[in-house]
């Protein structure tokens with residue numbers, strides 16, 4: 393108490409921190425915010441011609457309320473805005489949202505057209521030095537290029553023997569649960585598989601989760617703890633540094649937060665330091681590892697700092713685990729609830745696979761039309777990143793031309809808007825994937841929509857599948873993800889699904905409800921749970 397009195401007394405006695413000055417500063421801040429809001433909705437603002445609710449155009453308050461306070465619920469509000477205002481709406485003072493898949497290639501462009509990420513969106517990421525969170529187009533290219541080459545189709549083919557091994561290990565471990573009364577959460581099980589795969593590739597040492605007796609611990613909890621902070625950090629980026637500084641009193645923090653800080657602040661940087669010292673000591677691994685090669689690459693030294701590479705590793709490890717395991721869980725649910733789909737898939741695989749313990753290569757599996765269709769449909773209904781991700785065209789204005797049929801109106805009206813350079817414009821996968829004109833009966837799992845009349849792959853719809861995003865900032869891990877999913881799905885279908893039964897799982901356990909960057913189901917859902925009989 394005496395200490396507090398002294399400190400407060402000292403602060404109060406600082407000449408600039410008088411109560412009068414504090415009131416003056418607070419008033420100044422409020423006036424500034426009001427003037428900003430007025431400017432945002434004035435006809436002089438470059439986005440003034442974009443339709444949308446006035447409050448969202450004036451301030452970030454609606455987004456803050458629905459995403460940060462009500463947690464991840466702005467996407468649904470944006471969906472309603474589109475019903476009222478059309479395919480292009482202004483969702484905050486600096487960002488436009490588009491709900492027309494025909495505009496995908498303009499927003500998520502390739503071919504040298506520069507696309508920044510809006511600062512507001514990247515500031516939500518705790519991995520601020522990763523290329524994922526790098527706003528500037530050119531800087532992003534420098535950071536992404538040396539890493540992305542490890543995920544080309546050729547490189548993944550070299551990794552395939554290891555992935556085949558892990559696939560069989562996953563099936564063996566699931567089958568070892570046979571007869572146990574204890575349900576398995578499939579996302580947790582599949583996450584052990586995907587995190588073993590990506591950790592092995594990144595550092596030459598897998599987390600070893602599949603080799604353990606139980607499904608816990610796994611990497612799922614650190615990833616979800618990481619994602620839980622996205623909306624709060626987006627509005628209060630300074631909290632990132634406060635949170636990281638709290639490693640001093642980690643033992644007193646809530647379990648999730650402690651796990652997050654331990655993972656980001658200790659475990660991953662230690663892994664980078666270990667890789668560095670192995671290189672310094674001249675130790676050569678049998679297989680090249682992603683971070684070993686990055687450290688040896690000609691990236692400038694500032695890009696090879698432990699702190700930066702640790703952010704990169706956290707982004708690759710988290711990007712590479714839950715997305716794949718969630719997609720596989722969604723597919724598992726739909727296959728187990730639709731026996732006719734499962735039996736078509738099984739039939740196709742039985743012809744193509746002689747021995748499910750020794751699968752054909754991914755390049756052969758991906759030619760199987762029904763397996764491919766099941767995968768596409770699973771990706772569509774698992775969304776990848778469900779919340780909106782925007783891009784900023786820095787060198788050209790984007791011109792949107794489309795048609796829109798207002799609710800209750802008989803006639804389609806023509807819509808044209810110029811989105812000025814320098815402002816964010818994005819889409820939400822979860823809205824595009826339920827566009828009924830592209831995907832009729834969009835909530836149903838129908839692999840046949842991806843097949844033509846001859847039951848061969850129909851690639852026309854692929855253009856509208858945004859699960860891996862598009863353009864220069866699309867998912868670099870797509871080949872790894874597809875390889876893992878083809879192998880896992882083939883082996884699970886032939887070896888495990890005949891023994892797998894859903895346990896207290898309904899559609900609510902896979903159906904999108906809100907976002908945490910990735911899709912989340914209704915609060916209280918326990919995920920897709922199964923028994924092995």
Ligand code: HEM
Nearest residue numbers: 523524711712715716776777781859860861865867869873
């Ligand atoms: C089904 C599996 C996956 C899906 C659906 C998926 C989806 C996505 C999406 C939508 C983005 C763009 C995010 C944005 O616009 O901000 C992205 C980026 C990214 N993904 Fe994936 N991903 C998957 C698997 C993986 C894997 C296996 C890795 C591991 C290498 C990975 C690593 C990354 C990274 C590092 C980025 C940032 C790219 C950039 O900003 O340039 N992802 N992913």
